[in-house]
Amino acid sequence: MKTFDYIKPATISDAVAAAAQPGTAYLAGGTNLLDLMKGGIARPDRLVDVAQLPGLDRIEHLADGGLRIGALVRNADLAHDFDFAKSYPAVAEALLSGASAQLRNAATVGGNLLQRTRCGYFYDPASACNKRRPGTGCDARGGENRLHAVLGWSESCIATHPSDFCVPLVAHDAVVEIEGKAGRREIALEALHRLPGDTPERDNLLEPADLIVALRLPAEASAFSAHARYLKVRERTSYAFAIVSAAAALRIERGVIREARLALGGVAPKPWRARGAEEILAGASPTPAAFRRAAEAALTDAKPSGDNQFKIELAHRILVRALTLATAGTPERIPALPASPFASVSGALHHA
Amino acid sequence: MSFPISLTINGVRRDVELEDPRVTLLDLLRERLDLTGSKKGCDRGQCGACTVLVDGRRINSCLTLAISHDGADVLTIEGVARGDQLHPVQAAFIAHDGFQCGFCTPGQIMSAIGLIQEGQAGDDPERVRECMSGNLCRCGAYAGITDAVLEAQQNLTAANQRRSA
Numbered sequence: 001m002k003t004f005d006y007i008k009p010a011t012i013s014d015a016v017a018a019a020a021q022p023g024t025a026y027l028a029g030g031t032n033l034l035d036l037m038k039g040g041i042a043r044p045d046r047l048v049d050v051a052q053l054p055g056l057d058r059i060e061h062l063a064d065g066g067l068r069i070g071a072l073v074r075n076a077d078l079a080h081d082f083d084f085a086k087s088y089p090a091v092a093e094a095l096l097s098g099a100s101a102q103l104r105n106a107a108t109v110g111g112n113l114l115q116r117t118r119c120g121y122f123y124d125p126a127s128a129c130n131k132r133r134p135g136t137g138c139d140a141r142g143g144e145n146r147l148h149a150v151l152g153w154s155e156s157c158i159a160t161h162p163s164d165f166c167v168p169l170v171a172h173d174a175v176v177e178i179e180g181k182a183g184r185r186e187i188a189l190e191a192l193h194r195l196p197g198d199t200p201e202r203d204n205l206l207e208p209a210d211l212i213v214a215l216r217l218p219a220e221a222s223a224f225s226a227h228a229r230y231l232k233v234r235e236r237t238s239y240a241f242a243i244v245s246a247a248a249a250l251r252i253e254r255g256v257i258r259e260a261r262l263a264l265g266g267v268a269p270k271p272w273r274a275r276g277a278e279e280i281l282a283g284a285s286p287t288p289a290a291f292r293r294a295a296e297a298a299l300t301d302a303k304p305s306g307d308n309q310f311k312i313e314l315a316h317r318i319l320v321r322a323l324t325l326a327t328a329g330t331p332e333r334i335p336a337l338p339a340s341p342f343a344s345v346s347g348a349l350h351h352a
Numbered sequence: 353m354s355f356p357i358s359l360t361i362n363g364v365r366r367d368v369e370l371e372d373p374r375v376t377l378l379d380l381l382r383e384r385l386d387l388t389g390s391k392k393g394c395d396r397g398q399c400g401a402c403t404v405l406v407d408g409r410r411i412n413s414c415l416t417l418a419i420s421h422d423g424a425d426v427l428t429i430e431g432v433a434r435g436d437q438l439h440p441v442q443a444a445f446i447a448h449d450g451f452q453c454g455f456c457t458p459g460q461i462m463s464a465i466g467l468i469q470e471g472q473a474g475d476d477p478e479r480v481r482e483c484m485s486g487n488l489c490r491c492g493a494y495a496g497i498t499d500a501v502l503e504a505q506q507n508l509t510a511a512n513q514r515r516s517a
Contacts, residue, residue: 003374031415034416035397080472100485105466238482238485
C-alpha cells in the first residue's frame with residue numbers, strides 16, 4: 001500500500017475543505033477502498049476519514065412521508081431496522097444478500113453507492129485496464145468475460161457495477177444528497193452512476209471533494225411494500241457477487257398492476273432501471289405472459305460483451321421470477337438465504 | 353509524523369503510537385500487541401480469519417485501519433475465556449469438532465459470538481450458515497461449526513434467561 005496522509009475532520013465542512021486537494025479520497029467503512037489500496041489499484045495521497053463525522057448515522061422519517069438515511073448508517077443496521085425493512089423490503093433483502101455479516105457491519109450506505117464498478121482485470125495490475133489506467137486497453141475483452149456486462153458497456157470497459165443495495169434503490173427513485181465545494185445539492189441515484197463510454201475511469205458524476213451525506217427514499221416507494229422482492233443468482237448461495245439480480249416491486253389493486261418498479265443488477269456498469277418494462281406492466285394483469293413481455297422489453301438492447309450471451313437469457317428468467325415472487329407477496333420475514341432463488345420461503349429447500 | 357491512539361483491548365486500555373497510518377487493526381493486534389490469535393488469512397476481507405468485535409460488532413480487522421479506531425473497544429479471541437473457563441462458544445466448538453487444523457477457528461469463534469449477539473439467526477441452521485458465510489474453513493468443518501453455533505446460542509440464551517429470572 002502506498003503511503004498517505006491521514007486527516008480526521010470534525011465537521012462536514014472541514015471534511016470537504018480537506019478533500020479539496022487533488023489525490024484525496026474519503027474513508028468511511030473502508031471495505032472497498034482499503035482492498036483497492038492494498039492491491040495498489042487505488043493510490044490516494046491523503047485519506048480524509050469521515051467515519052466519525054457527527055449526525056450522518058441517523059435514519060429519519062421525513063414530514064413528506066419519505067425516509068432520509070445518513071451516509072454513515074452501516075449496511076447491517078439499515079437492513080435490520082424494523083421500520084425500514086417493513087417499508088422497503090426489497091432494499092433490506094438486497095442489503096442482506098450482499099457481502100458477509102462482517103462486511104455489512106463495517107460498510108456504510110454512502111460507501112456502498114461509491115464502490116467501484118470493477119472486474120478481475122481492474123484488480124490485476126499486470127492486466128491492461130482502461131478504468132485503472134486510461135488508454136491502456138481492456139484485457140477483459142479477449143479474456144475471461146462470462147460474468148461481464150450485457151447492457152450499457154462500451155469498447156473501453158465491460159465491467160459491471162457490483163452493488164446489490166443500489167438495484168432496488170434505483171427502482172425506488174432514491175435521491176443522493178451531496179455536500180460539495182459549492183454547498184449542498186442532490187442527484188437522483190439513477191443519474192449518479194455513469195456509463196463508461198470513452199472514460200471508464202469515472203464511475204459517477206461526483207466532483208472532487210463531493211461528499212455523499214444522505215440517501216433519500218420518496219414516500220411513494222413504500223407503497224410497493226406488499227409486493228417487493230430482490231432476487232440474485234450467484235455462483236454460490238452466499239457471500240458472492242450477482243451474476244444477475246433483479247429488484248421487482250409492484251402496486252397491485254384488485255388484481256391489476258397499477259405501478260411497477262424494476263431494475264437489474266450484475267448486468268451493466270451501473271444499476272440498471274428498466275423503465276420500458278415498467279410501462280408495459282402498468283395496467284396489466286400480473287400474469288406470466290405480461291412478465292415475459294416486460295422482461296423482453298428490459299433486455300431489448302442487451303448484447304454480449306464476450307462469452308456471456310447466457311446472461312441475457314438468465315436476466316430474462318430472473319426478471320420473470322422476481323416479478324412472480326413479488327406478485328405472490330413480500331414474505332413476513334426476510335428469507336434465511338436472502339434473495340436466493342433457493343430460499344426455502346419460496347418453495348422446497350433445494351439443498352441440505 | 354506519529355499518531356497516538358488509545359483503545360480498550362480485551363478490557364485493558366492500550367495507548368499506542370502509530371508511526372504510519374497504514375497499519376491495519378489486524379497488524380496492530382498481531383505485530384505490535386502480540387495478540388496473534390486473530391489470523392491473517394487473505395488479508396483482503398474475504399476469509400474471515402481476522403474477525404474481531406469492535407464496539408460489540410464483528411468486523412474484518414484486516415480491512416480497517418487501526419488509526420480509525422481511536423477510543424474503540426476491541427474484543428479478540430484472547431479475551432473471551434474467563435481464566436481457565438472457556439467461553440461457551442469455544443466449548444461448543446470443541447464438543448462438536450468445529451475445526452480441524454484450527455487456523456480459521458479464532459475468526460469463526462469471534463464471528464459466532466458476534467452472530468449470537470446480533471440475534472438474527474435464531475435456531476435455524478440455514479440462517480446460521482448464511483450468517484457465518486464470511487468465515488471460510490478450508491478443512492470443511494462447516495457441519496460441526498453450525499452445530500457448535502446452534503448449541504452455544506442455546507446455552508447462552510438459557511444462561512441469560514436464568515440470570516434475568
